[in-house]
Amino acid sequence: DTAVSQTPKYLVTQMGNDKSIKCEQNLGHDTMYWYKQDSKKFLKIMFSYNNKELIINETVPNRFSPKSPDKAHLNLHINSLELGDSAVYFCASSQDNAGGVETQYFGPGTRLLVL
Amino acid sequence: GDSVTQMEGPVTLSEEAFLTINCTYTATGYPSLFWYVQYPGEGLQLLLKATKADDKGSNKGFEATYRKETTSFHLEKGSVQVSDSAVYFCALSGGGSYIPTFGRGTSLIVHP
Numbered sequence: 710d711t712a713v714s715q716t717p718k719y720l721v722t723q724m725g726n727d728k729s730i731k732c733e734q735n736l737g738h739d740t741m742y743w744y745k746q747d748s749k750k751f752l753k754i755m756f757s758y759n760n761k762e763l764i765i766n767e768t769v770p771n772r773f774s775p776k777s778p779d780k781a782h783l784n785l786h787i788n789s790l791e792l793g794d795s796a797v798y799f800c801a802s803s804q805d806n807a808g809g810v811e812t813q814y815f816g817p818g819t820r821l822l823v824l
Numbered sequence: 825g826d827s828v829t830q831m832e833g834p835v836t837l838s839e840e841a842f843l844t845i846n847c848t849y850t851a852t853g854y855p856s857l858f859w860y861v862q863y864p865g866e867g868l869q870l871l872l873k874a875t876k877a878d879d880k881g882s883n884k885g886f887e888a889t890y891r892k893e894t895t896s897f898h899l900e901k902g903s904v905q906v907s908d909s910a911v912y913f914c915a916l917s918g919g920g921s922y923i924p925t926f927g928r929g930t931s932l933i934v935h936p
Contacts, residue, residue, distance in 0.1 A: 741925075748826075749930040750911050752863070757923075765923055770871055811917075812858070813924060815867035 712736050713816040715800050721822045729786045730819045732800030740764075741783040742801040742813065743775060752799075758783055760804075795823045803815055826851040830914050830927035837934050843901040846929045847888075847914035850895065855916040856883075857890050857897040862911045862929070871899075871912070904934045 714736045722728055734741060742765070743755040743767040757765035758777040783800060797818045803811040831846040849857065856875045860868040872881030877892035885900045897914060916929040 750931070751924045752868075752913065752929070754923060754926075763842050767923075800867075811859075812873060813868075815860075815869065817867050 713800055713802055713814050714820050715816040717819060718817065719820050719822075721824065722791060723824055724790055726790050727786070727788045728790060729784055730798055730800075730821075732785070732816055733783055734800075734802040734812060734814070735815075736783045736802055736804075737781075738802040738814070740779060740803045740805060740806050740811075741777065741780070742803075743783065743785050744799040744801065744815075746797045746799060746818070751809055755761075755782075756785075790823045792823050797821070802807075817818075826855065826871060826916060826925045827884075828914050828916055828927040829927050830874050830912075830930050833929075833931035834928060837904055837936055839902045839906055839936055841904070843899070843904045843932065843936075845899040845909075845912055845932070846893050847897045847899065847915075847927060849897065849914075849916050849925075851916055851925075853918065855918045856918070857888070858885070858914040859888055859897070859899050860915060860926075862913065864910070868913060870911070874877040904932070906934045907935055909934045 740759045741759045744755045755769045761777045768821040774786045777783045798815045800816040803813045827850045844910040858873045859871040862868045862870045872883040874890035880889045898919045911929045913929045917924040
């Protein structure tokens with residue numbers, strides 16, 4: 710069974726379009742995250758939710774909006790896509806963000822290419 | 825704020841060579857320290873971790889010791905294999921903030 714799953718795995722789209730990426734975890738974790746990884750493998754945290762509540766919101770353009778319908782799901786919607794949004798987006802989850810000491814479990818990634 | 829510094833890669837080794845990837849950190853408080861590995865085309869996965877000073881994390885022949893006095897968590901393996909080729913990330917959490925902090929990653933390439 711896949712612990713953290715993301716869809717789609719690949720996403721190719723035109724500039725200006727709106728797209729969504731979905732994430733689900735079946736580990737029963739309380740906290741979920743979105744990361745962006747650039748072509749040099751640099752990993753940047755974007756958002757984190759704990760029990761459906763936004764707790765981390767790093768410097769990310771307003772075009773990115775996370776949504777957590779329940780604690781097992783965290784989706785990422787991107788409006789007006791730009792070339793610079795091309796990257797690999799990873800979802801992750803952990804048991805509890807209290808003190809942030811828990812191991813994170815990562816999904817397989819969504820490879821977004823904006824043309 | 826918290827930060828993690830890793831040696832730049834790529835690190836290129838022959839099979840059975842000894843591996844060290846350096847990692848140092850800056851944090852207030854007492855963070856937990858992690859090494860994650862990312863194989864090509866995959867997400868990150870935990871390799872090992874240590875939650876307090878002098879703890880040694882180990883897995884799959886890799887080891888790292890939490891050194892508070894030198895604020896370091898260097899990754900070592902005595903004999904690397906081609907299958908160890910991947911990107912390795914040092915990370916911390918539970919330091920001064922609740923935001924997990926990752927290093928920039930170090931690419932390891934192992935030749936037969």
